[in-house]
Amino acid sequence: EDQVTQSPEALRLQEGESSSLNCSYTVSGLRGLFWYRQDPGKGPEFLFTLYSAGEEKEKERLKATLTKKESFLHITAPKPEDSATYLCAVRSNTNAGKSTFGDGTTLTVKP
């Protein structure tokens, strides 16, 4: 059974204070690892897909990296508008369409 564990559960940062969110996973043959951002009361918004260990993707202040066991979402010099819940999900080769989600990390960035 595919599993995703995200840590920490909550993270509070000062504006400009860089940090990382962790996503540990177990999957029987990784088809893809996905990061999403979710604002309160809204549906998650897709950020990145990573397919293989060593791959990196960047978008503004966010950078996602992938190893064989975990992924990190690095946030560089965050701003208050980066405050949200960040979700990680994996999809295995045996479940071509269905993803398994973690419980998320809620990030709060104080000005």
Place this chain on the structure above:
Amino acid sequence: DVKVTQSSRYLVKRTGEKVFLECVQDMDHENMFWYRQDPGLGLRLIYFSYDVKMKEKGDIPEGYSVSREKKERFSLILESASTNQTSMYLCASSGTGDGYTFGSGTRLTVV
């Protein structure tokens, strides 16, 4: 801009009512999903569909059914609404191997 549209943003229904939640996507995606999201429980998969007229149970199908008569439309049906089905319901779609595109969600309250 590609979209997943959920028919209602907020819905209040009475116990015992039959409730229909509609979801439409305009991306010609094969895969469509219904999740519910509750505080502390994360995203839980109710049902998903890989193709027209095809459906598979997710992790919590009890009390729900689905219909997919056309590729772009995936409906979630609460056969007899109960108070423990009060939740945020999220529809999503994806192509094979892609990240999900989520709708804005329907916050359902059963009284």
